Amino acid sequence: MPVITGFDIHDVRFPTSLTGDGTDAMNTDCDYSSAYVTLLTDSALVGHGMTFTIGRGNDIVCAAIGAVAQRLVGKESEELFKDMGKTWEYMMADPQLRWIGPEKGVIHIASGAVNNALWDMYARARDKPLWKLVVDFTPEELVSAAAWRYVSDAITKEEALAMLKAKEAGKKEREAIVREQGYPAYVTSAGWLGYTDEKVARLVKEALSQGFNHFKMKVGADPADDLRRGKLIRSLIDDPTLLPPSHAPPPPESIAGKNAGPTGAVLMIDANQVWDVSQAIDYVTGLKEIKPWFIEEPTAPDDILGHAAIRKGLKERGTGIGVATGEHAHNRMVFKQLLQADAIDVCQIDSCRLAGVSEVLSVLFMAAKYGVPVCPHAGGVGLCEYVIHLSLIDYVAVSGSMDRNVLEFVDHLHEHFVTPCSINTRGRYNVPDSPGEGYSIEIKTTSIAEYEWPGGSYWVGRRTEGKE
């Protein structure tokens, strides 16, 4: 039985700030980075995990990962796998580290990297991709794998069990459907604030030709500019002549209530937390003409009642625009309250801001109970590789539906992964299917050698050229 003997940690940073990739109203200068950990055992079995940052501070997260991972050293892997919910509680319960959270900030995203690495190891030990490991659990096993502390006022284990049992009979059929069709996706990379109109137009046309029909645009820096760019994007996505020959109209249930245009295309907007509450309502009302489905992260991510007020305000003004958030919701309790307060139309979990798969599962259960679709946050580096697994778990085993869900896709940096995610000809994620790929998050050793901060060959070269 393999015993965890140690870990390797790498601070890997990609120079995305040079191209304007990832620019929005709040984050103007991002070097997409991975705080990356590999758990080692006394056998060939390993587990890879990471959390995402946007540059400076990645070293701080790496230091925290070391502190959390140390807690698993000396443990027998099979003992940890037996009850992943209990293992999660053990991981989170260091009596001294807890003080620098609890369950938020650097220590929590570091815990996400380590918990994800352990889940990756578990999937590799069973020769299954992570999603398949989890959907093959019995409802009892799936309930016990989640993080349960502090959420029983929203959902009990008994309720979750009944919900999962009700979905059990359809699992095989749903798995076959999603393997054949892929999982619905949307595109963000056409709408970064740092791109010129020409680049936006080119990328939107490319995305249309690839079969996408949901598009997201960054807003919040300047209302007139947002309206102009929004009209530009709408003029393209609503133009039937730009659709590929293979285009089929989307099923009506997939776009109902989403402010879709004449071709069935849907636009979303994302403000990355820039506004106060009343300012958000006014600003978004001013963008009504471009008919977004939702405004994402309109205000501070911790402001649950603020999100509820914005959602209510936009409804009272008859805008037809919903509210989405979650990529900075730092734990399951924030999601619990967002759901309890009727604050969101769409639940945007993040694969490594929450503390790994176990905490994500508890949010999937709550969202399914409250009937709110889960559309995970992705992009950055590694997030797309991670989240396809989470959406597959949600569809096959938890909510049982992908009719209204769309999973974020950003076409950046996938080439650095051993088993990168991919999109089919209908603009949907392919199902990861290699037995040995675990959670699909292993970074190529050549990419680590090149982009490790500060000693990787790329960064050394930049300093030699006098650019850093």
Ligand SMILES: [Mg+2]
């Ligand atoms: Mg966002």
